[in-house]
Amino acid sequence: MASTRSESTLVSIGSPRRRAVASALATALLATLTPAAPATAATAAGPSSTQQAAAGPSSVRQAAAGTVKVRGQVNRPRSFTMARLRGLPQHTVRVRYQTSHGAEKHTFTGPLLSDVLQLTEPRIDPDVKNAQLRLVVTATGSDGYRAALAWAELDPAFSGKKVLLAVTQDGAKLDEEGPRLVVPGDVKGGRYVSGVVRLHVGDTDALDPA
Numbered sequence: 001m002a003s004t005r006s007e008s009t010l011v012s013i014g015s016p017r018r019r020a021v022a023s024a025l026a027t028a029l030l031a032t033l034t035p036a037a038p039a040t041a042a043t044a045a046g047p048s049s050t051q052q053a054a055a056g057p058s059s060v061r062q063a064a065a066g067t068v069k070v071r072g073q074v075n076r077p078r079s080f081t082m083a084r085l086r087g088l089p090q091h092t093v094r095v096r097y098q099t100s101h102g103a104e105k106h107t108f109t110g111p112l113l114s115d116v117l118q119l120t121e122p123r124i125d126p127d128v129k130n131a132q133l134r135l136v137v138t139a140t141g142s143d144g145y146r147a148a149l150a151w152a153e154l155d156p157a158f159s160g161k162k163v164l165l166a167v168t169q170d171g172a173k174l175d176e177e178g179p180r181l182v183v184p185g186d187v188k189g190g191r192y193v194s195g196v197v198r199l200h201v202g203d204t205d206a207l208d209p210a
């Protein structure tokens with residue numbers, strides 16, 4: 001119960017993850033705009049989205065959030081802006097999941113994670129049977145939060161589910177905090193990583209070379 005209790009304690013003062021993401025964004029913004037200024041004002045007050053919008057031009061906000069780097073076992077490592085993610089074929093999913101603060105029900109839109117990753121050309125050995133099933137993908141948020149998926153889970157042809165890198169939640173753009181991993185079918189919300197800044201494609205052969 002220890003982990004549940006600590007999560008509940010945080011929840012009692014608000015939404016810890018949103019605060020963490022917003023706080024990281026505000027700190028990055030402050031560092032960009034006023035490098036010498038201490039971040040105490042923004043972190044103590046908890047920045048509102050209005051304050052963030054008023055803080056500077058959109059180019060500054062873009063630099064702080066909304067760009068996803070893809071690295072690892074890929075032939076073409078690259079970054080995706082929110083605009084680029086919106087330019088890919090868009091899918092819509094309606095999902096529900098459980099959190100420490102109750103049940104959540106949301107509609108997300110965005111590209112399939114598999115479509116995003118295919119553009120980076122994951123290295124798959126054609127001489128190994130179902131080599132793609134050996135791959136794992138991690139998604140990391142701006143707060144360092146991370147969750148892993150096996151390749152088969154994010155391949156809609158395999159799992160039958162649409163795993164998204166969502167750019168909207170309930171019709172609202174996620175441009176401020178960045179895209180969100182959406183894993184339909186997950187009972188708990190833990191893999192709905194918010195503010196994704198990095199995707200890593202890994203080969204499990206490196207973990208178990210035998």
Ligand SMILES: Nc1nc2c(c(=O)[nH]1)N[C@H]1C(S)=C(S)[C@@H](COP(=O)(O)O)O[C@H]1N2
Pocket residue numbers: 015017021098099100104141142143145188189190191192193194195
């Ligand atoms: N970046 C980031 N994403 C995160 C978390 C986090 O701490 N950081 N918490 C996860 C957990 S444990 C849950 S239950 C859900 C909560 O989703 P909600 O904010 O839509 O309720 O977000 C997930 N995504």
Ligand SMILES: [Mo]
Pocket residue numbers: 098099100189190
């Ligand atoms: Mo959670």
